[in-house]
Amino acid sequence: MPPNFDGIDRAAINGKLPRPERTVQVLIIGAGPAGTAAAISEAKSGAEVLLVDENPVSASLMGLDTPLYFGGRMTTAVQRQERMLEQIFASNPALEEALDLGVEVALATYAWGAFVNGPGLAAMPQPVVGLANEERAWLVGFDKLILATGARDIPLAFPGWDQPGVMGAGGFAALVERYDAFAGRRIVVLGSGELGLKTVSLARAKGLEVVAIVEALPQAQAMVGSDLADIPLLTGQVIHSAYSGLNGVERISVGPVGGPTRELSCDTVVMSIGMAPAVELLNAAGGVLVLDSQRGGHVPLLTSQGATTLPNVFVIGDSAGLGTPQDSQSYQMAWMRALLGVGDEQVIVCQCEEVTRADLLGVQPPNYLQRPEKLAGRDVHTLLADGPINQDQIKRLTRACMGACQARRCREQVALTLACATQSAPIPLAGFRAPVRPLPLKVLADWDEAAAMTAGWDVWFGIPSQWVPYVDIGTEREAAQMVTFSEDPA
């Protein structure tokens, strides 16, 4: 063996990724009903349990519609974390029981990644979940991981949907039920399925006025009880626009897709057309998903015991799939198709990156780039001629779904819009990648980096011969040019 090869690549990742700060027997992400019940059950069987929940999330993340589509309709009370913590305990009494059973409960703690060895990765010393608060990030190992991360909102674009006061059913429920921090009074509900009616019931129980239920399909999608008979149910109609003043939405126009429209006075529009199982953590860790319209869309591939394709990782509750009597994809597609019939091509689809419907379907670059003449000849149809539509590819070209909200506001509707425009089967899911919560650099950073990481860090592969200038190869100058850019050239 030549002297400079000793069987070890000092710049490789081997042995550099740190072990977690601690390892627990059972780690549960999500302290909603399913996660809390699982924590209680595991604790009763004698396990050491850490139950993590990101709520109350910081007010700044709520402003980014993370994790739910809050639509700027929270009161300033969301800035008071102590009050928010009290609200969480008050709205979920089972948490007290979990605490009494010895469950360690970590609230206001984000789970931003899960990392297990699998295809393309063998460097993890053990399976871990990445956690963080507003100050720092850390890793926790687990023997068993239970994901109970609930469901996310699925917003759909229409003119004015980017104004404060347009929100999702999940965000609405969180503000009303959990935080008592909803800043609206008069709501219009989009969608008449179970989700829509749940929104209506919540609103009524809170003494809010429900101005109307709007349903794009010709008939109500769930049994509307007699107690709701006084609420106008506008079937075969959609929202045409939301009009805003200083405090966001003040009124909307509704009507059949082709008109005529009329105006309704309201301060909030709650989109209750669908929710998606929150599968970000699982998918980012390599867990396999399947499209199951009866379970709410892209859901974990599960065994009958709730096991995922990842060892010792389980998914429960809404994140495992939503029990919906509806064909969720067809229903969402029907709404999307109807909404594409109102408003023009300049309706923004991706709020973060300001991508319009026209830009998305024209696969046009963002406005800060020139659009040379040739680009006019390219669109989603020419791309389709090259092969099946891939949302990740469209994302690269248009920047739709590339923003700071991590596509929470547009992931599903971009796929629906592309499917509508190309008459194609459901578009494959755009992948999720850690961090699945947008964390500041200084919070995510590993400030206590392992010595092995520091010592072996190289800007690229640390191959000494790689950067030898071509003219020096094979000359006496070659040896002197054999360098790496690592901190520790030894």
Place this chain on the structure above:
Amino acid sequence: MTGKGASVVIVGGGVTGLSSAWWLARAGCDVLVLDKGIVGWEASGRNGGGASHYHSPLYAEEQRLWPLMDDLLGYPTEYRRERVIVAMSPAQLASYHKMAANFNALGYAADHIDSRQALDLAPLVSPQNLGGIHVKFGGHANPQRTVQAYAWAIQDLGGKIIQNCAVTGFQTQGGKVTAVDTAQGTFGCDAVVVAAGPQSSMLLEKLGISLPLAAARAEMIVTEPAPLMAIGGVDGNGLYGRQTLRGNLAYGGGPHEWLDVSATGPAARPTTPLMRNLAKRVAELLPSAAHLRVIRSWAGIVENTPDGRPVIERFNSPSNLTAATMSGVGFGLSPASGHAIADLVLEGQCSFTDLSKLALGRFADLPSDWREQRGWVAISSAGS
């Protein structure tokens, strides 16, 4: 079933294959690009976008072409000239100064800058920086936009691209490749280019050629947008990367994981908690941006030759075969590598630079355990 084929079939729609096809199409050649997935989907679309490679014989051509690429391709690449490389430690400063010396030796200006000058050029940089170098050419582009620009430009010139069409083998006759086999049929050809990244080894083996390659995963992170700096190509502190024209900070660096990649390509491209070490270095380098949120990470699978240098060669047997691997540094050099490869296909030699030191023959005496010697083996098979 036999597909229509083309004068030149290019196996691999990564940035090297695409650029080769584009140069061939520009020369009036009938080209067909075959890719196992989507164009530019692997490392070609997942890198730092750098375009400043003094070590390469393609360097001068790289520098000549990048400023022209938007116009030549007809689609935006987001290319921007210049780089600032900033040190946070004396060891970094020494290595960046060495880099500047290499640039200057080639006649391209790279100035030493002090801490104050670094701050003036790149306001997000730490006031604690130790200075660095200002590279007055080079630059960076958007890999994802660039690969699509190549693909569209090929199509505009009449070239064909078939995606989701993995090559399974070759047909040869009289010392030449006569056709390329795929799951979608057989495509006849007068010449073939293999530029299939890590899979090139397995493909060339079918033609009796042994190209030693090892593949590894490298990772990057990206933040939400920061205020635009005058020069977006700001890196250093052990990182490579850039500020995009949107303002996002996209950075990579640090350790890689060696993998065994099958003939069908990477099984997955996971990222790891390494993103925390990247975040630390970005926050150290650009503390004024440390509050910005990291919104994504990604990984790419990169192949390397035993000496980390490219192989670009037109073979004697089969005589109409040209193959290329850029050994982990392919994106930035792509305008020039495609030009060189097109020259090899059409003329048998490169018209603008010497490539003789990049011939495969240098590995003729390579021992079969070369990966083990270097520790370039997948962790599971290393038993650790």
